[in-house]
Amino acid sequence: MSVAPSSRPKVLMVSPMPDWDLAPMREAYDLVDLPANGPDGLDTVADITALVTSGGRGADAALIAALPALRLIAVYGVGYDKVDLEAAARHNVAVTNTPDVLTADVADMALALALALARRVVDGDAFARSGAWAKESMPLTASVSGCKVGIVGLGRIGEAIARRFAGFDTEIGYWNRSPKPPSSWRAFPTPAALAAWADILVVAVAGGGDTVGLVDASTIAALGRDGLLVNISRGTTIDEAALIAALESGAIAGAGLDVFLNEPAIDPRFFRLGNVVLSPHQGSATMATRQAMGALVRANLAAHFAGEALPTAVVRRRK
Ligand code: NAP
Numbered sequence: 001m002s003v004a005p006s007s008r009p010k011v012l013m014v015s016p017m018p019d020w021d022l023a024p025m026r027e028a029y030d031l032v033d034l035p036a037n038g039p040d041g042l043d044t045v046a047d048i049t050a051l052v053t054s055g056g057r058g059a060d061a062a063l064i065a066a067l068p069a070l071r072l073i074a075v076y077g078v079g080y081d082k083v084d085l086e087a088a089a090r091h092n093v094a095v096t097n098t099p100d101v102l103t104a105d106v107a108d109m110a111l112a113l114a115l116a117l118a119r120r121v122v123d124g125d126a127f128a129r130s131g132a133w134a135k136e137s138m139p140l141t142a143s144v145s146g147c148k149v150g151i152v153g154l155g156r157i158g159e160a161i162a163r164r165f166a167g168f169d170t171e172i173g174y175w176n177r178s179p180k181p182p183s184s185w186r187a188f189p190t191p192a193a194l195a196a197w198a199d200i201l202v203v204a205v206a207g208g209g210d211t212v213g214l215v216d217a218s219t220i221a222a223l224g225r226d227g228l229l230v231n232i233s234r235g236t237t238i239d240e241a242a243l244i245a246a247l248e249s250g251a252i253a254g255a256g257l258d259v260f261l262n263e264p265a266i267d268p269r270f271f272r273l274g275n276v277v278l279s280p281h282q283g284s285a286t287m288a289t290r291q292a293m294g295a296l297v298r299a300n301l302a303a304h305f306a307g308e309a310l311p312t313a314v315v316r317r318r319k
Helices: 019-028 061-066 085-090 103-118 121-130 156-166 191-197 217-223 240-249 268-272 287-306
Strands: 010-013 030-033 048-054 072-076 094-096 148-152 171-175 200-203 228-231 254-257 276-278 313-315
Touching: 019 030, 019 287, 048 287, 061 085, 072 287, 085 094, 085 313, 094 287, 103 121, 103 156, 103 200, 103 228, 103 254, 103 276, 103 287, 148 156, 148 191, 156 171, 156 200, 171 191, 191 200, 191 217, 217 228, 217 240, 240 254, 240 268, 268 276
Parallel strands: 010 030, 010 048, 048 072, 072 094, 148 171, 148 200, 200 228, 228 254, 254 276
Antiparallel strands: 094 313
């Protein structure tokens, strides 16, 4: 007896999502995991019109080209730097992401890293647990309140970071690609000029080809021996080799990092540094935010299959 093919739409899952998203998605769609050997391992590609991927995984030109019926790439994240936008446009594929819902948590993480770094919270925890406290005092730390905070990339997350730091009576400066309306926040012409002014430099710019190494060796050096660097953007936006060299030599005081090159197999030299706080890309990783991000992915899928306007399109299809 032959079984009729499912009439439910197929959605290709390039990267996993939590069960609370998969359960409702399975009610509406046939979910197909991308095989380890890529699209060649699929039974058929003719009926795959949508795929879901993460910011870290994206969708490259080869994957897009291998799916001739593809109409939607739904990114579970705000950063779409790993999606080949040119290939998507060439094949007339829409791209959606999950903006806004994660802004607050990612901004909170930038503050958490800055505070942990300046006040040596992680070192203090180890100091108390080890019993060292009974024998000596911990070294004094650096203030965050009242310092100068420079933000590279004043987008949604950059602005949210600035607003939070303003609550610590800091001075705010920024560098942004395009001009921003006048405010009490001071605009700088280059990331290096901003770094020379700032005590803490926070990188919140989008990833992608244009921003690779935007925070270069000279910008890192301009931060100076007391300067702290925080990165919640992408590992690519900082010259990581120059950063590690500056941390090893004491050219800057420390770094709080949520993002790296080669995640999760990050450069092991980070593990030997005493002046870093390392976070395994946890910016948006709260229950509430991940649920909101999943809901947005599902809303974009539902709109796509209903032929309605996509709620959060980065790229729309041409008619
Ligand atoms: P957004 O509102 O779109 O802001 C993007 C920022 O990057 C803006 O300042 C924008 O400048 C700038 N930018 C974009 N393309 C650029 C280019 N080619 N050259 C120079 N500057 C450029 O995005 P968002 O929601 O704030 O997110 C920012 C980034 O945070 C994401 O792209 C992602 O990489 C990262 N992120 C990290 C985590 C984490 O878990 N650590 C979570 C979410 C997001 P303009 O104002 O000139 O456009």
